[in-house]
Amino acid sequence: MVGMKLGRRDAVKLVSAGLALGATSTATLARTRVAAPVAGTPEGRFRSYMMMRAALDERLVIGYVSGSYFGVVGAEVTPLWDVVGATFARYRKRPNGGYDGVTGEIAHFLDPGTGEAAGRFLNPYTGKWMTDPRNNLPPSRLTLLPTLELEVPKLLPGTRFDHVIKVPEVRGDDTWITEVTRVGMPAPPGTPGFNYSEMVTLHARTADLQRTDVARVPCLTSFTNVVDWRPWMDMAGHPGHLTAIGSGRYGVTLKDLPDRWTVATRKQFPAFLDDPGALLDPLWNG
Template sequence: MIDYPSGSPADDLRDLIRVRACADGTETVVWWTGDVYGWQPDDGPRHLFGFEGVNVGRARAVPGGYELLTREAAAYLDPRTREILQTWNNPLTGGEAEVMHVWNDPANQRWQEQGRFGPFRAPRVQIGDQVVFNVDVLLAYPSPLPAAEFPDHSAGDTYRAMELFQFFVPASELASDAASVPCTLSWTRVSPWLPWMELGARPGALVYHCRGAKLGGWDEVPDRFREHVAAYDPAFAHAPEDWSEPNETSWTAFRKRHPGSR
């Protein structure tokens, strides 16, 4: 195992863009699959869902860095049959809830050589013939669903979560000048209960454990999931052309559907 020294912020940024997307702006498709577990202080962990999704994006060079323009869609699955759920029998309460799948448009990011937290860095380690990048995203910001307004759907006034990514790249590919290099990935997320689960501020959390890859194009996404996207909105098969904000999340989408739950 070899610690891989980081280069300049510009080199680190271009390397990670080549891994995550494509430095020349070509549209890229990332697909993943996995599972979601729930735990409470006195119960679990429980296997609550399967999970499958795609992110379709393009990296656009801007002064000092890149804009990563993406849309993402994901579906919650029955943990045994792997069928896409429409309703969910909650084993924690015995109730039934309508499932809200993930339709995040946009899901954009700005990556800058010099950002608000300092110079851009892409931590990595070489293990055998692979280079492994890790990107740890630690989140804490005001929740779109204040607890007083959404007592049955909000874990609190601050949204706290972790998104932990690893990208696995052949060292020989990374050493090339290619604008895009192949990668596989792992993703772990620790988050509050989803709003539609109707668990409010009940102690506990969700853990997502997924793996996936950058694909050769939309046609390589499994048929069942492509049909799921086409039935909802074919736009999710393509990346946005321009920057827009704010980003959509499961929490902001829930608020749009349920402007006030009390």
């Protein structure tokens, strides 16, 4: 039953595009240097977005977010658990100037007191213990177009998908780009669907975005989401929803990822610490 099994990571499979700074040399870019497009033009906006959120070449790009989840009933907010996730992606340029991407995620829900991915949480609304299924996001395909549109193949029939990249806000040497994603997943008759929305704001230096000798730039990010109760919380019929806040970076290496993520991943998915690109290989090399 789609409506009962889908969770945040299933919804994010439609939109996830976490990216980062890899080890690819900038020498090739330097030898073929051309003037950067004007920042206020459609071409310039797309280039800035790719350099902040993605990359202009095919390097493995890594990003992370670290934050906390809360339950919301009416106007009352209740702390629930922490979350730390890392995203991995590669992008290949298309003849039309867009990029085909493959992206995946490894995320952990953590006990706020211990910082460990215990896999079980006490539900303060029901008084019952909840078991996190601890399923991580398999790799998925997406396409970023020069029009700042995101295309996702093979959406389930009836899925509502809306993704908007807002016009960059530039003040001196600071540039912000905010993207808003809203996903509604269908469900069988009589069963509630699953809704997931997120708002991500990217921040980079304006001068960095005008460089022609790099494929991406350092980028800070802030994150907020609003999402239905997760099916494994056993909250069917209970009013309210979840929300999360967090912050992180795009443009990091494995050693830059939060220690809590590394510890939890070493316990559950140790092979990916030796070869994080293996998460994407089934689709990237396919």
